[in-house]
Amino acid sequence: MNNNVLIGYKKRDNFVDRLTGTTKLIGLIALSVIGMVSFDTRFLLVLTVGSLVLFRLSGIRFREVSFVLSFITAFSVLNLAAVYIFGPQYGVHLYGSAHVIWQGIGPYNLTWEQLFYEFNLFLKYIFTIPLALIFLMTTNPSEFSSSLNRIGISYRISYAVSLALRYIPDVQKDYRQISKAQQARGNEISKKGKLTHRVKAAAQILLPLIFTSLDRIETISQAMELRRFGKLKKRSWYAQRPMKKNDFVALLGVAVVVLVGIYLFRVNGGRFYDPFN
Amino acid sequence: MNQKQGISVRTVVAIGIGTAIFFVLMRYIPIPTGVPNTNINLAYGFLALMGAIFGPIAGGLIAFLGHMFTDLTWGEPWWTWIIADGIYGVLFGLTKKSLNIESGALSKRKLILFNVYQIIITILVWGVIAPTGDVLIYSEPASKVYLQGITSVICNALSVGILGTILLVAYANTRSKKGSLKEES
Numbered sequence: 001m002n003n004n005v006l007i008g009y010k011k012r013d014n015f016v017d018r019l020t021g022t023t024k025l026i027g028l029i030a031l032s033v034i035g036m037v038s039f040d041t042r043f044l045l046v047l048t049v050g051s052l053v054l055f056r057l058s059g060i061r062f063r064e065v066s067f068v069l070s071f072i073t074a075f076s077v078l079n080l081a082a083v084y085i086f087g088p089q090y091g092v093h094l095y096g097s098a099h100v101i102w103q104g105i106g107p108y109n110l111t112w113e114q115l116f117y118e119f120n121l122f123l124k125y126i127f128t129i130p131l132a133l134i135f136l137m138t139t140n141p142s143e144f145s146s147s148l149n150r151i152g153i154s155y156r157i158s159y160a161v162s163l164a165l166r167y168i169p170d171v172q173k174d175y176r177q178i179s180k181a182q183q184a185r186g187n188e189i190s191k192k193g194k195l196t197h198r199v200k201a202a203a204q205i206l207l208p209l210i211f212t213s214l215d216r217i218e219t220i221s222q223a224m225e226l227r228r229f230g231k232l233k234k235r236s237w238y239a240q241r242p243m244k245k246n247d248f249v250a251l252l253g254v255a256v257v258v259l260v261g262i263y264l265f266r267v268n269g270g271r272f273y274d275p276f277n
Numbered sequence: 278m279n280q281k282q283g284i285s286v287r288t289v290v291a292i293g294i295g296t297a298i299f300f301v302l303m304r305y306i307p308i309p310t311g312v313p314n315t316n317i318n319l320a321y322g323f324l325a326l327m328g329a330i331f332g333p334i335a336g337g338l339i340a341f342l343g344h345m346f347t348d349l350t351w352g353e354p355w356w357t358w359i360i361a362d363g364i365y366g367v368l369f370g371l372t373k374k375s376l377n378i379e380s381g382a383l384s385k386r387k388l389i390l391f392n393v394y395q396i397i398i399t400i401l402v403w404g405v406i407a408p409t410g411d412v413l414i415y416s417e418p419a420s421k422v423y424l425q426g427i428t429s430v431i432c433n434a435l436s437v438g439i440l441g442t443i444l445l446v447a448y449a450n451t452r453s454k455k456g457s458l459k460e461e462s
Contacts, residue, residue: 037414069352071351082421083418086418087417130352132352156284160290163293171297214448217291
């Protein structure tokens with residue numbers, strides 16, 4: 001819990017950092033949605049390479065994210081294994097042909113189609129990682145909420161998002177304090193304890209955590225009310241930055257990628273790129 | 278002067294702080310089940326409470342944003358489950374009127390009805406909506422996502438049923454009961 005605080009904005013002076021939050025937000029949503037829908041391997045490969053290049057440009061150090069990367073890799077491998085165990089013939093079903101590499105037992109053989117399908121899944125799992133990390137680590141939280149407001153989300157909700165980002169570290173700190181206090185009283189919550197003990201101990205941490213936070217909601221909302229939050233239709237943002245030429249270039253790039261993705265649906269006659277027929 | 282514009286300040290703050298807690302619960306204290314990417318999430322018990330206090334808008338946004346931030350820190354925004362989570366939060370918010378938790382009285386009957394309701398919406402959201410989205414959009418094998426779905430149904434129903442119920446009762450006890458004050462004669 002201590003070594004992987006990821007929502008941590010640090011100023012890095014480079015191309016990616018200077019883009020406005022609006023651009024990065026639209027880019028992240030648009031690219032992750034098109035990558036989610038598309039099953040064109042070539043397109044996904046280009047997306048993956050592109051996002052790795054952006055990651056390089058953003059100047060985030062590998063060791064800042066290595067912990068998360070190792071975790072995600074483990075999860076992706078587990079997921080791919082689960083896909084094979086539950087649907088060993090799914091690739092064959094999708095592509096309508098079977099090129100067997102290795103004849104196994106019952107349905108559990110190995111086909112190129114299955115490998116290819118799982119490779120597609122793998123690309124889908126990983127291509128968003130650099131993008132999401134760039135977004136989290138190079139966007140100033142206050143600027144992020146102003147960007148939400150700019151893309152048309154009501155400022156009350158944008159402000160709620162910025163409150164959330166502001167209070168995540170506080171809640172973490174509270175959680176850590178309460179859990180240390182409970183551990184001092186002999187409640188084991190780490191992996192060493194038994195599962196039933198851990199669940200019970202977790203509940204004993206949660207109650208104080210949640211009830212102090214409910215009090216906090218009252219305090220903060222009264223403070224905001226006193227400052228006349230929400231009385232007018234609009235508000236201005238201290239952290240807002242104007243869109244510059246680079247932002248429009250980047251957005252144009254995102255638009256081109258999305259259009260290519262959509263165009264490929266027509267070329268392939270569907271979402272799947274089929275090299276087998 | 279005091280006309281209502283959109284959601285109240287208290288709801289705004291509840292969404293903010295609620296999202297922060299949901300995020301911390303989901304991100305840092307999940308209890309793994311053994312099925313890939315499926316955990317026992319204490320966050321859902323908390324979500325049930327927030328929905329019951331602050332209503333559908335807060336419930337939906339807390340779940341949606343909290344899940345989105347969690348996924349972003351793992352690098353994989355899994356949109357189908359994020360949206361399913363938002364729907365789950367809204368459905369919890371709908372209990373606000375009928376539970377009427379602010380009035381301080383939570384009868385056994387209300388708690389049982391709440392648990393029946395939560396089991397129904399858990400099955401609807403995690404057993405039907407989320408996995409079907411995975412099959413349609415991510416095109417994953419149905420048997421795999423439905424196994425993940427069923428596991429989450431069990432975990433989430435347990436989390437809400439145990440932790441959620443405890444939280445609801447504990448919160449209701451902090452509210453003063455309606456009519457608890459009598460005029461002295």
